[in-house]
Amino acid sequence: MIFEQIRVGGDRNFAYLLGDRPGGNAIVIDPSYSPMTVRDIARERRLEIGAIACTHSHPDHTNGNADLRGATGAEVWIHRSAASDGERPVDDGEVLRVGDLEVRVLHTPGHTPDSVCFFAGGKLFSGDTLFVGKVGGTGFGEDAKAEFESLHRKILALPDETEVYPGHDYGLRPTSTIGDERRTNPFLLQPDFESFLRLKKNWLQYKKEHGIS
Template identity: 50%
Template structure:
């Protein structure tokens, strides 16, 4: 499996191409700002794009969807959409065949109601649900609780070796692993939801106290 991470612009956004080396089939995740760069990479390496996913509906993750659809003829998919080629709906536990690989959808609401993560092999594409050393922003207590549950019930149930590929270069590194985040991410180290929420409310002060950029 090949994972190519692209700095697409915007607010330090990342886009991704994931390819099965055996079949040459590929999928694209969060093709915002400069989708032609990702399509060009696929063409230069002989990969055929089969799917395009957005991890959630915010503009900085979807503003390239029209352009990449024009370039590839592939309809970009968000949570709740049905893939016109396979008839598979983008929902929790849905699986999309990619050559010898499978891309599995994890529904992870919190940052937005339509947030998903995508698991391909041991690579997890987390959008704005989980960053390296941080988690996605939320506005209300209810959203924060949804995010807390998504993190603990979905993502932290994955093996420690699972690689984490986030939607932005916000954290301490451009990628991480579930094991590293489990052991070091301040939000994941909180003993319960109330402590998690308190850290969200006091994150600016926490960063200042601990020298976090």
């Protein structure tokens, strides 16, 4: 699989380009603020973009969809709860295909009700569900509970060697693995929801005490 992590501006956003050979098909995840940059990289790799995959509906991830769709004719994949007319709704567990590329959908509500992660070729594209050393922002109610359950039931069920590619460059490095996050991410080390929520509520103080930016 051809793969590229692309810095697209905004709030340290990442987009991702997945491609196959010899078919020359491609999927773009969260083109964000630089859809034409992503398109140009695909052209350089001689790839045709067939789908735009959205990890969730926040504008900093979706605001490049219309331009990239207009330039390529690609269909837009987004969770069913956020799909608009002309977009392809996706569901948990669904396997999506473009050419020889296969992407499995993991519905991971929490940061938003429509949050999904995409799993392809041993790589997890985690959007704003899981960052390197952190997790997605939520309130302190049902959304936090949903995120905790998504992380433990979906994300931590993946093999330790799974590579993690987040939606933003918020960590000490731009990528990680499930194993590293399982061992070091303070949120994933919490034994129960009450501890997880307590850390969320006291995150600013925790960061200060542990020198986390």
